[in-house]
Amino acid sequence: MKAVLFEHFREAPSIRNVPDPKPSTDGVVVKVEATGLCRSDWHGWMGHDADIVLPHVPGHELAGTVQAVGRQVTQWRVGDRVTVPFVGGCGHCHECNSGNHQVCEQQFQPGFTAWGSFAEYVAIDYADTNLVRLPEELDFVTAASLGCRFVTSFRAIVDQAKVLPGEWVAVHGCGGVGLSAIMIATAMGANVVAIDLTEEKLAFARELGAVATVNGAEQDVVAAVKEITKGGAHVSVDALGHPSTCFNSIANLRRRGRHVQVGLMLGDHATPQVPMDKVIAHELQIVGSHGMQAFRYKAMMDMLETGKLKPQKL
Amino acid sequence: MKAVLFEHFREAPSIRNVPDPKPSTDGVVVKVEATGLCRSDWHGWMGHDADIVLPHVPGHELAGTVQAVGRQVTQWRVGDRVTVPFVGGCGHCHECNSGNHQVCEQQFQPGFTAWGSFAEYVAIDYADTNLVRLPEELDFVTAASLGCRFVTSFRAIVDQAKVLPGEWVAVHGCGGVGLSAIMIATAMGANVVAIDLTEEKLAFARELGAVATVNGAEQDVVAAVKEITKGGAHVSVDALGHPSTCFNSIANLRRRGRHVQVGLMLGDHATPQVPMDKVIAHELQIVGSHGMQAFRYKAMMDMLETGKLKPQKL
Amino acid sequence: MKAVLFEHFREAPSIRNVPDPKPSTDGVVVKVEATGLCRSDWHGWMGHDADIVLPHVPGHELAGTVQAVGRQVTQWRVGDRVTVPFVGGCGHCHECNSGNHQVCEQQFQPGFTAWGSFAEYVAIDYADTNLVRLPEELDFVTAASLGCRFVTSFRAIVDQAKVLPGEWVAVHGCGGVGLSAIMIATAMGANVVAIDLTEEKLAFARELGAVATVNGAEQDVVAAVKEITKGGAHVSVDALGHPSTCFNSIANLRRRGRHVQVGLMLGDHATPQVPMDKVIAHELQIVGSHGMQAFRYKAMMDMLETGKLKPQKL
Amino acid sequence: MKAVLFEHFREAPSIRNVPDPKPSTDGVVVKVEATGLCRSDWHGWMGHDADIVLPHVPGHELAGTVQAVGRQVTQWRVGDRVTVPFVGGCGHCHECNSGNHQVCEQQFQPGFTAWGSFAEYVAIDYADTNLVRLPEELDFVTAASLGCRFVTSFRAIVDQAKVLPGEWVAVHGCGGVGLSAIMIATAMGANVVAIDLTEEKLAFARELGAVATVNGAEQDVVAAVKEITKGGAHVSVDALGHPSTCFNSIANLRRRGRHVQVGLMLGDHATPQVPMDKVIAHELQIVGSHGMQAFRYKAMMDMLETGKLKPQKL
């Protein structure tokens, strides 16, 4: 098959002919119909991810049809239309058994721990645990786009932040993760304040449902969020991943507010400072969010089906 | 002042001149600008409520302006536009201290434990704990309508059922409580199935957001809900209060589903049968819901303000 | 192998020579070292359980060593010392994926859905999902006794009731389930009130940590529990499974109290009456509890290891 | 009355005759029978607390008898034996209404926002909300010692960490807060690992129930905790309040572990670095804990009464 492959970090990848993948006993091979690209791919290519073994084929945001099935797979057949979360759980560790495949102890990540979807075919391990069936009406391109930013935001907002209707939610950074978070929190009945540095992105945030916006290039972000929310956000998300957005996102909370760290913090940014004095005095909560389990796609898909979420707008 | 008063249960009330109320030391007197009527008033007039002492003035769904203030009240002034939940907490018992005024041990209920709002003025005790400030843009009639059915449904759906986005919510009975529940669950991103006996009410339910409806006069309710929801509802609400809606609402749940009993069960209906074999085998949850605390109005009001809830449509 | 087998419901079982079991591809065969008996076996033998196909070998409380391993099993080897919960999850349905194997949609139950442990060997399906490794220091007899009553109580008290330290917990019925519940709730810092009809059992309950007891043959149970707990229990468990213990267990709760139904309700007792008027007015919660997942044994085992739980005392 | 008073920060306090306090309308005056001292007093005397107005009388850990009662107080009488939490809620802000007096927006703190208990008498505002009745059998000295370190640990372990039985809990720092946390977590059925720099304190920690100890002067704390707990603590508490204990306490968690920051972080330590990369990848949770509400003393007192907690051992 043809695949996009790089042999050295930070050097241009090229299209090569490589052997077709075979399914592991508990895995499948998927014919790739659509694949996406995000900042995690850039991190991988830069050499920031210790899981990658060279030469490497990237690609973790994918949708396609099952083309071959390992002999232990019981739930899937050739021809099934599928996608996968970017973190695949092994299905047998303590985390997987408790329903927390997103922090599995032996994760399968296409495009990181194995060759990914910038290829005609991609092998996916632990298929029974991780494959997600696509509804008829969901096209491959939209499906591929769900697998990373959108599901990450879904888990962050729904399962980690546990946003309640009528709460004020501040979203720091209006890239793919942030815009997804805005759409999802709005669909749950929250009042969203979007923060970014450009008016263009803030305008799009308002289109997706944000009831207020703050331009960090012009305003004191923490003061502005506190004023708009009359005391601070109930929930705040760092959707970018930077020490300053992280700090602001904690600092703009009201008493007992919850910060969710979604944007990755790697390299120099791995250990940012946080306003711990305020965390104590106001009993703030900080929580990380990492991907989403395959079984949680069902709720998201049911919202797509009834038009409550429209990822194709992003 | 003039008031609607009855001297005997089940006998016609009449309009009388009675002395103007005076505020208790921790209470206020409210000039009534709007007042509503619901089935609870009928129960009270029938003699089903042991709290009522004759002669009695009913009325618990009210909005108005503060007209007099007791000397211990610190948060309210003459002229403030207000409403109150139908259960007022004393502010000092264990339940109130823990934030659960809706199940206060010494409840103040206008129209039940004291004379109510079918009068020019009504005295409200424990004012600092229970009064709710009306936003400028909220008219008295809408505000009065919130105080009973709408807030009851808000607590039932948001705080007791803890509905999540993408969940399937069955609402049994499309009266005031049920329609409120449909609007609120829809605003939270849930997929609602409405159940009633008349097509007219079901049509209105669909207008308010229900994605499917079941006519109990024509269909097997439990089977229909299970089919629509592909396995059973995650959450089901008995918004009517009848042994059969209660039973169906539990029986149509999927594994680990949650039933919320909102519709009152009094007299002959006080101790209905439930499918406890299924409660065990499927680990179902049953929970009651009773009014809502004054401090929780804030989230609801913030949703009204941004147009996410529109009680005036009911 | 030799096995205890019955060919008709309600007729005496006999010891027979039957073919040795073979492991399914995802299962193991366990050499039975210890096996227990409980009221569920009686229900099975009476014909109350629709899963049982005749002729049948009962037995669901077991411990032993792995004797043969199916070819898809990755986590277990011949010679491993193991036990299993009485409900085995399939590992692939929505419930299992979410960590709720105790309500799996395709349960494997040794002694019910398949031949059980009253035999020299027993086949256990879905081994990777359901086997539990025994610590060196845990003998087979104690381990076998955990699998049904003790783990059922652990889940009921810890995961379903979510008992908090300092709470008052009423346990109705001091059989195996009830005594386990008393030991576990006590180990969590709760104050337990035990209820039974015989002084002997109540004396044993006190030995296991109950701080108060009520003899239902002599006292009004609901009134007594309310007096001892100064207002009602925070948590109450029907450990027997009878309409009257179920009703009392709900009726003796304080406001916002939680009833857990553990004792089975079958046949004539399947749909008991509950005081729903009080469930609403006091916002009570009723929840069922059914077995326990294999992965939750770890916390229980860690308590055994440090002497915080002593099931051998039961 | 006589009182210990200082006129300048960092200068020796002296005993003076000052006017007797009078109760505010919603407050009481308590005759001080016992009073304690802790590091917060040192912070106050150093000038780290912006609430203190000079000249000042310190003292926030107190027990005594009510000596005078303001005219709006309804729950208390002269002669009542009482203590108070060090944070008193106003009883009327949003936080207090929701049951979160520990983060009240207008806190009353004896010894900080007002003169404290190093005096014959101390005035306590918001008495109906904050006074705690002492059981007959609880002496004043023990009661005074509860009000700061012990209740802070109770909330941290029970309400903020939500420790479960069988979980591994790491406690960093074996001073008053840490030892209280060890006793409380042990009483809940958790397995506690105590960390400190001196063998003497670790020996005392074992006496109070710690099942393992780590001497940070001799061992790599994070590695040692991970080894003892076979993968990391479920819950970890920084009971000291230092950037290094805070960092270690987060770093030694297992996947989805919860860190509770109890030890104060002030001045130079206010914004410590945290391993946010791990917070994301392992979905860790960080939460602050601040005092405890008066109404939550009841559960703690019930545990004292049945001997499940013994603060007098500390």
Ligand SMILES: [Zn+2]
């Ligand atoms: Zn991506």
Ligand SMILES: [Zn+2]
């Ligand atoms: Zn795993």
Ligand SMILES: [Zn+2]
């Ligand atoms: Zn009403």
Ligand SMILES: [Zn+2]
């Ligand atoms: Zn009250």
Ligand SMILES: [Zn+2]
């Ligand atoms: Zn059994």
Ligand SMILES: [Zn+2]
């Ligand atoms: Zn299953």
Ligand SMILES: [Zn+2]
């Ligand atoms: Zn307050």
Ligand SMILES: [Zn+2]
């Ligand atoms: Zn102190």
